[in-house]
Amino acid sequence: MEQNHTKVLNGYHVVFLVQNVMIGSTLLTLPNLLSPAGYSQWWFPLLFALIANLLVLPMIWLVSKYKEHDLFAIHEKLFGRWVGKGLNLFLLGYLIVLIAAICEGYLDLIQVVALPDRTTTWPLFLFFLVLVYITSGGIKSIARYCIMSFFLVTWIIYFLKWGMTDGDIRHALPLFNFTAQELFTATKKGFISMSGFELILFYFPYIIHQQRAFKQASLGIWICAILYLVTVLTSVMYFSIWQLENVLYPVLYLFNAVKLSFLERVDVLAISLWVFFILTTTTAYLWVVKRGIDSIRMAEKKSHLYIVATVIFLFINIPFPKEVQKMIYERVFYINYAFIIWPLFLCIIHLVKPAKEGVK
Amino acid sequence: MNGIGFWQENKTENILITTLQKKLEGIGDVVHKEIETPEEKVTIIYFSSLIDNLTFHEKVIIPLFNGREEITQTAKIIEQETLTEVLSAITEGNTLLYFHKKDLYFTVNTYSPPARTIAESDTESTVSGPRDALTESLQTNLSLIKRRIRNPNLKSKNYIVGTETNTKLTVVYIETIVNQENLSRVFTKIDGIDWPGVNDISIVSQLMEEHQFSPFTQYHMTERPDAVTSALLDGRIIIMMDNSQGVLICPSTFLEFFLSPEDDYNRWTTATLLRCLRFFGFFLTIMLTPFYISALSFHPEILPFEVLINLQESRSRVPFPPVIEVLFMELVIEVLREAGSRMPTKIGQTIGIVGGIVIGTAAVEAGLVSNTLIVLVAISALLSFLPPSFTMSNSSRVIRYLFIISAGIFGLYGQMIAFAWLMQHLLSLTSLGTPYMTPMIPRKWSDLLDSVVRLPTSFLKNTKDVSRAVPPTKGEK
Numbered sequence: 001m002e003q004n005h006t007k008v009l010n011g012y013h014v015v016f017l018v019q020n021v022m023i024g025s026t027l028l029t030l031p032n033l034l035s036p037a038g039y040s041q042w043w044f045p046l047l048f049a050l051i052a053n054l055l056v057l058p059m060i061w062l063v064s065k066y067k068e069h070d071l072f073a074i075h076e077k078l079f080g081r082w083v084g085k086g087l088n089l090f091l092l093g094y095l096i097v098l099i100a101a102i103c104e105g106y107l108d109l110i111q112v113v114a115l116p117d118r119t120t121t122w123p124l125f126l127f128f129l130v131l132v133y134i135t136s137g138g139i140k141s142i143a144r145y146c147i148m149s150f151f152l153v154t155w156i157i158y159f160l161k162w163g164m165t166d167g168d169i170r171h172a173l174p175l176f177n178f179t180a181q182e183l184f185t186a187t188k189k190g191f192i193s194m195s196g197f198e199l200i201l202f203y204f205p206y207i208i209h210q211q212r213a214f215k216q217a218s219l220g221i222w223i224c225a226i227l228y229l230v231t232v233l234t235s236v237m238y239f240s241i242w243q244l245e246n247v248l249y250p251v252l253y254l255f256n257a258v259k260l261s262f263l264e265r266v267d268v269l270a271i272s273l274w275v276f277f278i279l280t281t282t283t284a285y286l287w288v289v290k291r292g293i294d295s296i297r298m299a300e301k302k303s304h305l306y307i308v309a310t311v312i313f314l315f316i317n318i319p320f321p322k323e324v325q326k327m328i329y330e331r332v333f334y335i336n337y338a339f340i341i342w343p344l345f346l347c348i349i350h351l352v353k354p355a356k357e358g359v360k
Numbered sequence: 361m362n363g364i365g366f367w368q369e370n371k372t373e374n375i376l377i378t379t380l381q382k383k384l385e386g387i388g389d390v391v392h393k394e395i396e397t398p399e400e401k402v403t404i405i406y407f408s409s410l411i412d413n414l415t416f417h418e419k420v421i422i423p424l425f426n427g428r429e430e431i432t433q434t435a436k437i438i439e440q441e442t443l444t445e446v447l448s449a450i451t452e453g454n455t456l457l458y459f460h461k462k463d464l465y466f467t468v469n470t471y472s473p474p475a476r477t478i479a480e481s482d483t484e485s486t487v488s489g490p491r492d493a494l495t496e497s498l499q500t501n502l503s504l505i506k507r508r509i510r511n512p513n514l515k516s517k518n519y520i521v522g523t524e525t526n527t528k529l530t531v532v533y534i535e536t537i538v539n540q541e542n543l544s545r546v547f548t549k550i551d552g553i554d555w556p557g558v559n560d561i562s563i564v565s566q567l568m569e570e571h572q573f574s575p576f577t578q579y580h581m582t583e584r585p586d587a588v589t590s591a592l593l594d595g596r597i598i599i600m601m602d603n604s605q606g607v608l609i610c611p612s613t614f615l616e617f618f619l620s621p622e623d624d625y626n627r628w629t630t631a632t633l634l635r636c637l638r639f640f641g642f643f644l645t646i647m648l649t650p651f652y653i654s655a656l657s658f659h660p661e662i663l664p665f666e667v668l669i670n671l672q673e674s675r676s677r678v679p680f681p682p683v684i685e686v687l688f689m690e691l692v693i694e695v696l697r698e699a700g701s702r703m704p705t706k707i708g709q710t711i712g713i714v715g716g717i718v719i720g721t722a723a724v725e726a727g728l729v730s731n732t733l734i735v736l737v738a739i740s741a742l743l744s745f746l747p748p749s750f751t752m753s754n755s756s757r758v759i760r761y762l763f764i765i766s767a768g769i770f771g772l773y774g775q776m777i778a779f780a781w782l783m784q785h786l787l788s789l790t791s792l793g794t795p796y797m798t799p800m801i802p803r804k805w806s807d808l809l810d811s812v813v814r815l816p817t818s819f820l821k822n823t824k825d826v827s828r829a830v831p832p833t834k835g836e837k
Contacts, residue, residue: 012803110773114658114659114771114772114773115658115770115771115773122769122770123770123773123774126766126770126774126777127777129781130777130780130781133781133784134780134784137784137787137788141784141787141788144787144797144801144802145784145787147801148783148787148801152783261664262664262667263662263663263664264662264663264664264665265659265661265662268659268661268662268772269662269772272772272775272776273776275773275776275777275780276776276780279780
């Protein structure tokens with residue numbers, strides 16, 4: 001499908017899109033996810049950022065070969081119309097479940113921390129109203145929202161001060177005190193916190209200075225990594241290894257350590273404010289799904305957005321047994337890894353394809 | 361133009377004067393006089409309500425008796441002699457002269473309606489700086505501005521709006537620094553106004569807005585000539601209307617509704633402090649009472665134990681849930697404010713004091729509301745009046761109810777969702793195509809020097825990026 005994109009994203013937009021989509025609810029549980037590596041986990045965000053930075057390379061290379069096309073169109077170009085559409089459909093299915101997983105994960109957390117005697121249906125409905133409202137503004141609107149969310153929420157990093165003061169810096173050493181197996185397990189569980197930068201495959205055509213996209217995306221990744229690093233380091237200092245392994249949302253407990261004369265439980269405030277981060281993550285994914293349906297149906301319609309939002313809302317409200325749901329959501333995160341590596345294969349196919357066509 | 365050259369000697373009959381008389385039948389204040397001057401018979405028609413006697417005598421009668429030549433120096437000849445032209449001249453306050461012998465029509469500008477004198481502004485008063493405010497007369501307002509900007513580049517374009525009222529509207533701008541794109545947008549928007557009658561510039565503002573369903577007004581309205589002057593010097597476009605004290609500044613951004621002209625006259629430190637107060641006040645006024653609801657209904661654990669005990673003690677006799685209590689109290693304050701502003705001043709003050717006492721003590725004693733809430737509602741009501749712009753303080757009050765209801769349903773989460781909506785809404789608004797949240801998002805570095813923080817005056821030499829005529833070439837904004 002030929003697409004005519006208006007270039008709307010400047011450098012700031014790209015940086016904040018990359019980092020804000022990455023910061024989702026996984027940050028709240030990251031120290032727990034990395035717990036197999038024990039106290040040595042604190043430098044893992046740097047490792048992840050390095051891997052993510054390397055993975056962005058093939059992505060940018062691929063999309064810069066198709067400057068005016070997003071991944072959906074590239075699929076069709078590389079695999080032909082029908083196989084391409086099939087792949088896109090699969091991708092859409094994955095993205096829909098991913099959005100559902102993010103929303104449900106956050107709403108469950110809200111229910112536990114802030115609204116213990118409420119069901120999640122109505123809070124979720126309200127969340128979806130705002131979600132659709134932001135997404136309907138287009139990618140530039142989402143990018144602007146990312147910038148604003150970053151400044152509205154990131155100040156709560158200040159609250160880690162108490163955790164640092166109460167913690168013990170000696171926990172940070174020794175550095176490489178883990179086996180290869182532990183490294184693998186921690187990376188497998190924790191790298192999910194970095195997912196989100198791959199969306200550049202979809203909004204690349206909208207970037208004004210495409211030649212600078214790699215630099216901007218890298219900047220986004222590293223800012224995010226520094227936020228992660230500070231959080232994980234504070235957790236390492238504050239918690240015992242047993243706590244890291246067994247406390248599901250360690251960051252919330254870190255906020256609990258805050259001692260203010262006018263506010264007691266800062267975690268309630270933090271988790272409510274976190275909705276801005278969840279909104280930026282989900283709006284970006286929702287926008288991609290909407291673009292996907294546009295490309296499959298070869299028409300840009302606002303109704304696609306409403307339909308997708310309704311489908312995801314209903315999907316979250318299907319009363320799956322908890323085990324099935326957990327299984328689905330876990331598989332989705334594995335697909336996420338496959339998806340991040342996928343552009344590498346696409347690059348190879350892109351290189352092979354012209355040669356093959358030449359033979360024909 | 362000297363009209364003598366156009367005098368035609370041989371017209372024997374003119375139907376126009378009789379048709380005109382028929383058209384003007386039934387209008388009480390129309391004056392129809394026939395005067396015999398030393399030279400010829402002259403018919404005079406005018407609206408007495410628009411012309412005062414002295415002006416009429418000076419501009420018409422004396423020159424007429426001094427000879428035809430003198431009147432033709434100030435009068436304007438009507439060449440086409442169409443009924444519409446003549447009628448509109450009369451309704452605009454001109455005096456029509458018909459010279460029988462020569463069969464010619466002249467109009468003399470005698471428009472002199474009663475006008476209010478220049479007084480101090482009620483809604484935008486300041487401690488320092490000039491005190492004069494605009495009035496309802498377009499001419500006076502223009503003169504107040506031209507007195508401040510003596511520059512031939514100060515251009516204006518006139519329009520007539522209101523299909524029934526035919527109200528004069530003027531677009532004023534400094535040609536050398538105005539953004540031409542904005543200017544053409546303003547012209548297009550005014551051309552598109554099709555409305556029977558406009559009583560005030562705020563109606564024009566609503567008709568021009570891009571986002572009509574928004575609770576936020578998109579054009580800043582002011583009644584201070586110094587605010588108008590600084591806007592013009594910044595390259596903005598001003599829309600003024602006859603019979604309206606306010607003028608519109610286009611385009612406007614969200615932050616500017618919190619800036620007062622007084623900020624320029626204060627030292628930068630004081631100005632910055634006051635600006636911070638206003639912004640923080642806006643945030644608090646929409647968050648304070650909703651937070652009371654959230655804390656009491658959903659998250660009592662968020663408050664320190666001592667505060668919670670105090671709150672519960674003060675609420676011990678209140679039988680309603682916090683959201684009802686807050687809504688009740690907020691509405692009472694609204695009613696008091698509304699009643700106070702509609703009543704004659706003396707009664708209004710009495711009602712304000714009595715109402716305050718009744719609510720302050722009796723409502724608490726009656727167990728309708730808690731002591732703490734009274735304090736919070738009073739503070740948030742006061743904070744809502746911190747923005748110098750009255751329309752913005754109105755918007756903040758409307759928005760507060762949304763936050764109160766969201767907090768009543770979902771506590772802090774509801775508040776944050778409402779806040780998320782508000783942020784997106786503000787980000788999506790535009791004023792003449794300029795994003796409403798400029799210079800924050802999209803950021804304009806040079807404009808940030810004079811936003812929440814005001815730097816010393818010597819830093820503010822440049823016009824703002826948002827209203828700059830030539831957009832900067834470096835990078836995409």
